[in-house]
Amino acid sequence: MTTPADGLAALRDGAAYRPARADRPVTRRLDSGVTIEVPGPRIxxxxxxxxxxxxxxxxxxxxSALLFRDHGAEGEPTPVNMVHLAQQLREDLASLPDRPDAGRPYRDLKLFMTEGDTGSVSAYLADALKATRxxxxxxxxPxxxxxxxxxxxxxxxxxxxRENAAxxxxxxxxxxxxxxxxxxxPAPIGPQPGEKIAAADLxxxxxxxxxxxxxxxETDHETPGPRIFYRVADELLAPSWRGTGGVKTYRLPNP
Known part of the structure; x- marks a missing residue:
């Protein structure tokens, strides 16, 4: 199975021109006078x-946060400390094993992590972790x-x-x-206070x-059906009764 180190070892220098700055190889001169070329931060x-x-x-x-969660866990991932992560990445790169099949970027990365000045290395790793995020x-x-x-x-x-509620x-x-x-x-014509009125007429x-x-x-209300209207009338007016001939009747309130 191919590992991340295998992918890094497969990189070669002198790559074709890359328009994005984050993809371009980074060249540095170490204090020893050696010139190195490491992969662009996004690479x-x-x-x-x-x-x-x-x-x-x-x-x-x-x-702006990078989040971690254990494999198989179901909770929300938590933010990681980027300073600690940069230090761990530097240690991982510095401890890469020597490989005869590795290209120059692989070898120069190891050298950069161990011999590069702190400011240059920190800036490079910060760009790499930004690209990682x-x-x-x-x-x-979910x-x-x-x-x-x-x-x-x-x-x-x-x-x-819904219709009944309306x-x-x-x-x-x-x-x-x-x-x-x-x-x-009350108007002269229409329901009068204290009047007895058939439920159907009301x-x-x-x-x-x-x-x-x-x-x-002038209104968006739909006309209520008789069953619901009578139930509300029994509550707000007074319970109806069966009047002459068994007609359902209400007595209107007299304010």
């Missing part, structure tokens, strides 16, 4: 740094599980539930905001009001 990140990190953990990014997948919290799909019967019941709201609005205020200052009066208002675009 090091994609060839060695990120694959090495992924061997032991899941790696993600979020904003950018190459890592974005952490996205989506909440979707509820099971409703059956046609459940969807129909849910729709009817009808009840319309009935409450009409009785409490239209009918009762009207009884406080409902027809309400339904006619809703129809007129909708035609004039």
């Amino acid at each position: 090091l990140a994609e060839t060695f740094a990120l694959p090495t990190l992924k061997l032991a953990r899941d790696v993600y990014r979020s904003g 950018q190459a890592a997948p974005v952490w996205r919290p 989506a909440a599980p979707r509820p099971p799909a409703m059956t046609p019967a459940q969807r129909k019941a849910k729709q009817r539930e 009808e009840e709201a319309a009935a409450r609005w009409w009785i409490s905001e239209v009918l009762i205020p009207t009884l406080e200052d 409902y027809q009066f309400a339904a006619h009001s809703f129809q007129c208002w909708r035609e004039d675009e």
Whole structure:
């Protein structure tokens, strides 16, 4: 199986021109007078740094943070200390074994990590870890599980539930905001305070009001059905009773 070190050893110097600065080889002169050429920061990140990190953990990014999580864990990944990570990367590169098959970038990296001045090495590793973070997948919290799909019967019941709620709201609005205020200052024609009125007549009066208002675009309420209207009327006015001939009847309140 190919390892990150194998990928690093396969790199060769004198690579074709790369337009992005992060991909271009970096040339340095050491205090010993030796000139070295190491891979561009993004090449090091994609060839060695990120694959090495992924061997032991899941790696993600979020904003400016690099996140780690153990393989197989289910919790959220946690941010890593980039200073400590840079030191670990330097040690990993410095301790690479000598390989006769390795190209110059591999050999020069080992030399740079051990003989390069601290400022140059730190800046190079910081660029490499920035590229590592950018190459890592974005952490996205798992989506909440979707509820099971409703059956046609459940969807129909849910729709009817919404319709019933809308009808009840319309009935409450009409009785409490239209009918009762009207009884406080009644017109000559229409329901009168204390009047006994057949439930069907009261409902027809309400339904006619809703129809007129909708035609004039003065309300968005739908006309409530009789069953719901009577149930709300029993609550807000007074329970109905069976009058002469068994007719369901209400007595309107007398403010």
